[in-house]
Amino acid sequence: MRQRRTNMQIWDFEGKTAVITGAAQGIGKMVAEGIVRGGGKAIILDLNEEKAKATAEELGNGSCAYRVDLGSCANIREVMAKVIEENKRIDVVVNCGGIVSRTFFEDLTDEEWQRVHRINLDGTFAMCSSVFRHFKENGGGRIVNVASVAGKIGGGLMGRAAYASSKAAVIGLTKAIAKEGGRYNICCNAVCPALTKTPMTSALDEEANNRIISMIPLGRAAEPYEPAQMILFFASEAASFVNGEIGDVDGGLVLD
Numbered sequence: 001m002r003q004r005r006t007n008m009q010i011w012d013f014e015g016k017t018a019v020i021t022g023a024a025q026g027i028g029k030m031v032a033e034g035i036v037r038g039g040g041k042a043i044i045l046d047l048n049e050e051k052a053k054a055t056a057e058e059l060g061n062g063s064c065a066y067r068v069d070l071g072s073c074a075n076i077r078e079v080m081a082k083v084i085e086e087n088k089r090i091d092v093v094v095n096c097g098g099i100v101s102r103t104f105f106e107d108l109t110d111e112e113w114q115r116v117h118r119i120n121l122d123g124t125f126a127m128c129s130s131v132f133r134h135f136k137e138n139g140g141g142r143i144v145n146v147a148s149v150a151g152k153i154g155g156g157l158m159g160r161a162a163y164a165s166s167k168a169a170v171i172g173l174t175k176a177i178a179k180e181g182g183r184y185n186i187c188c189n190a191v192c193p194a195l196t197k198t199p200m201t202s203a204l205d206e207e208a209n210n211r212i213i214s215m216i217p218l219g220r221a222a223e224p225y226e227p228a229q230m231i232l233f234f235a236s237e238a239a240s241f242v243n244g245e246i247g248d249v250d251g252g253l254v255l256d
């Protein structure tokens with residue numbers, strides 16, 4: 001662990017390369033920043049190529065960006081093959097990219113249900129799957145999936161049925177990969193944030209925002225660096241014996 005700068009703990013990523021999806025903005029961007037502050041290289045994968053490139057440039061230390069559509073497993077496999085070929089060795093994958101669905105269950109269409117699961121669940125599956133063999137050949141690696149408290153409590157904060165279902169499935173997938181990956185020194189953990197101040201939640205009106213905050217014992221929303229800190233811990237060697245853990249960063253909301 002290196003020295004503390006600003007309010008974010010610095011974990012050691014010296015000589016490590018991390019792929020972070022959805023890192024053009026929000027929580028993912030803070031994770032990418034933490035990787036670089038720890039001495040590592042961040043590879044940003046995002047649908048928003050322009051923003052992803054600007055973030056990589058801002059971070060420096062050899063960081064780079066690739067456009068990916070998490071809604072297409074074929075595109076993910078193609079991009080990840082290129083990422084591995086061009087960067088030689090990947091040590092960490094953080095699956096942060098995702099979308100929210102606020103539609104009530106009774107109004108949910110097949111299209112919205114499928115789109116949310118395609119991006120949040122299938123996208124996470126294809127990312128993990130496309131790096132698993134590489135990690136196995138390299139003697140190990142670390143995966144951190146970003147789920148949500150919605151996956152534990154059936155939504156109801158911001159995301160509803162489709163979102164909650166996709167994130168609950170990410171939690172199950174995380175545990176399964178942890179079980180199968182352990183023998184290859186592949187660790188897979190997940191982080192469940194609650195309300196965090198990012199572009200994703202900026203659409204909430206004051207009433208909805210206050211209603212959600214009233215459910216959180218700490219009585220406030222998280223800053224993006226707060227879930228990022230737990231993600232970085234799980235991604236670092238400091239968590240070398242942590243595998244299959246689902247960590248809540250929720251101000252005391254779930255308490256399980």
Ligand SMILES: NC(=O)c1ccc[n+]([C@@H]2O[C@H](COP(=O)([O-])OP(=O)(O)OC[C@H]3O[C@@H](n4cnc5c(N)ncnc54)[C@H](O)[C@@H]3O)[C@@H](O)[C@H]2O)c1
Pocket residue numbers: 021022023024025026027028045046047048068069070071095096097098099100119146147148149192193194195196197198199200201
């Ligand atoms: N903000 C919260 O309150 C909160 C709470 C719980 C969980 N989460 C989870 O944390 C993660 C990050 O959320 P955030 O708040 O930073 O969101 P955000 O909307 O600010 O950022 C999400 C990023 O994902 C990218 N993305 C979206 N769809 C994509 C696709 N099809 N292909 C590639 N990239 C795509 C976006 O371009 C964006 O850069 C998400 O998985 C989200 O579900 C967020």
